Amino acid sequence: MAKILAIGNAVLDTIFTVEQHPKEDQEMRALSKNHQVGGNVNNTLYVLKQLGHETAICSTAATDPESKQLISGMQERGIDCTYIQKFIQGSTPNSIVTLNAHNGSRTIVHYRDLPEVNFDYFAKIEIENYDWLHFEGRNVENLAGMLNISKTFLDNQPISLEVEKPRDGIETLFSQAHLLIFSHHYASAKGYQDGRSLLQETAKQVPNSNLVCTWGAKGVWLKSINGEIEHISAIPVNPIVDTLGAGDTFNAGLIDKLAQGSSLKEACEFANQLAAQKIQKRGLDDILNAKPENRAIANIKQLSKAKATVIEVGSIGGVILIMHENEVRAYENNCPHQNVPLNEAYKIDVNPFENTMKCSVHDAFFNIDDGECVDGPCWGEHLTPVSVRTDEQGDIYLA
Numbered sequence: 001m002a003k004i005l006a007i008g009n010a011v012l013d014t015i016f017t018v019e020q021h022p023k024e025d026q027e028m029r030a031l032s033k034n035h036q037v038g039g040n041v042n043n044t045l046y047v048l049k050q051l052g053h054e055t056a057i058c059s060t061a062a063t064d065p066e067s068k069q070l071i072s073g074m075q076e077r078g079i080d081c082t083y084i085q086k087f088i089q090g091s092t093p094n095s096i097v098t099l100n101a102h103n104g105s106r107t108i109v110h111y112r113d114l115p116e117v118n119f120d121y122f123a124k125i126e127i128e129n130y131d132w133l134h135f136e137g138r139n140v141e142n143l144a145g146m147l148n149i150s151k152t153f154l155d156n157q158p159i160s161l162e163v164e165k166p167r168d169g170i171e172t173l174f175s176q177a178h179l180l181i182f183s184h185h186y187a188s189a190k191g192y193q194d195g196r197s198l199l200q201e202t203a204k205q206v207p208n209s210n211l212v213c214t215w216g217a218k219g220v221w222l223k224s225i226n227g228e229i230e231h232i233s234a235i236p237v238n239p240i241v242d243t244l245g246a247g248d249t250f251n252a253g254l255i256d257k258l259a260q261g262s263s264l265k266e267a268c269e270f271a272n273q274l275a276a277q278k279i280q281k282r283g284l285d286d287i288l289n290a291k292p293e294n295r296a297i298a299n300i301k302q303l304s305k306a307k308a309t310v311i312e313v314g315s316i317g318g319v320i321l322i323m324h325e326n327e328v329r330a331y332e333n334n335c336p337h338q339n340v341p342l343n344e345a346y347k348i349d350v351n352p353f354e355n356t357m358k359c360s361v362h363d364a365f366f367n368i369d370d371g372e373c374v375d376g377p378c379w380g381e382h383l384t385p386v387s388v389r390t391d392e393q394g395d396i397y398l399a
């Protein structure tokens with residue numbers, strides 16, 4: 001297995017799992033909160049460690065109490081932290097992440113007040129002791145020199161550069177890397193509609209680099225040196241639980257296979273599979289054994305007998321949840337009259353005194369207890385029940 005050094009950012013993440021992302025000026029309660037160490041290359045190294053590689057990070061840290069937490073968190077991940085440049089000024093970088101419990105999408109607010117690794121510090125590292133160098137595409141000013149000495153002094157070790165976001169002058173670094181990994185954020189910001197058009201243009205500037213562009217549900221585009229542009233479809237995943245770190249996981253899978261001598265296409269296929277596996281579970285622990293989680297669809301505290309709550313559940317679609325005599329009732333959100341959601345025209349009105357709820361399209365009334373239509377155009381028909389179970393914490397699962 002390879003010795004891999006990655007140069008980039010290390011961050012403390014605070015993750016709030018929420019029903020939905022808040023709007024501006026909105027106040028909401030999170031379903032859960034947890035802390036973890038993060039940052040792109042830190043995550044990539046953690047996955048590479050699980051794939052059996054020796055990993056080391058070159059990053060910066062402050063001297064505040066949080067920096068100890070950050071470094072010990074990385075060490076717990078099995079990452080060698082010998083090359084952490086310490087700064088008295090500044091503070092540990094933080095990300096506040098809101099994670100949508102229903103579709104795994106994440107919104108990140110990042111705060112950084114810490115210098116980046118400088119060239120002089122990097123130049124003292126014996127980079128020839130490593131089999132692979134992976135750079136996060138930030139800190140462009142210092143990275144230019146780091147990439148330059150790496151390419152000049154290393155004969156056989158591959159150099160990869162992650163290009164996640166557009167940054168001033170980042171294109172000047174491209175020719176120094178053997179492998180460029182672009183995200184769709186960069187491609188979109190540069191006006192490209194897909195990875196193919198980005199790679200076509202980039203290949204003209206850097207014909208001697210392998211190129212990869214990941215684009216979420218649209219899949220992955222790749223181009224090896226002298227090869228044609230190829231496309232790999234995204235692997236359908238349902239439900240999506242957590243996309244935080246999916247790109248970092250992809251990068252780890254890619255480096256892992258390339259370090260073992262696989263072709264670029266084989267490496268992308270493996271990385272694609274690994275990233276799909278990751279988004280079916282929370283976090284990055286035990287990523288190789290990731291199995292789809294049986295995820296709670298709601299908590300009983302969210303429900304009442306006076307309101308119908310509609311939850312999107314990947315395999316079923318909308319599910320109506322409502323309390324009835326201290327028990328949860330669950331039905332497919334599909335009116336038997338015209339097979340449309342009950343809230344197609346407006347919200348689902350509930351009458352807690354008569355224990356009915358009403359389809360907003362043509363005013364069919366349904367018993368909350370058994371889903372029977374007791375008044376309206378589909379009189380005598382039933383809503384389709386959904387089997388659910390509730391655990392001791394009040395979390396509701398599909399049964």
Ligand code: FES
Pocket residue numbers: 335336337338339340342359360361362363364376377378
């Ligand atoms: S579609 Fe529901 S009452 Fe007609």
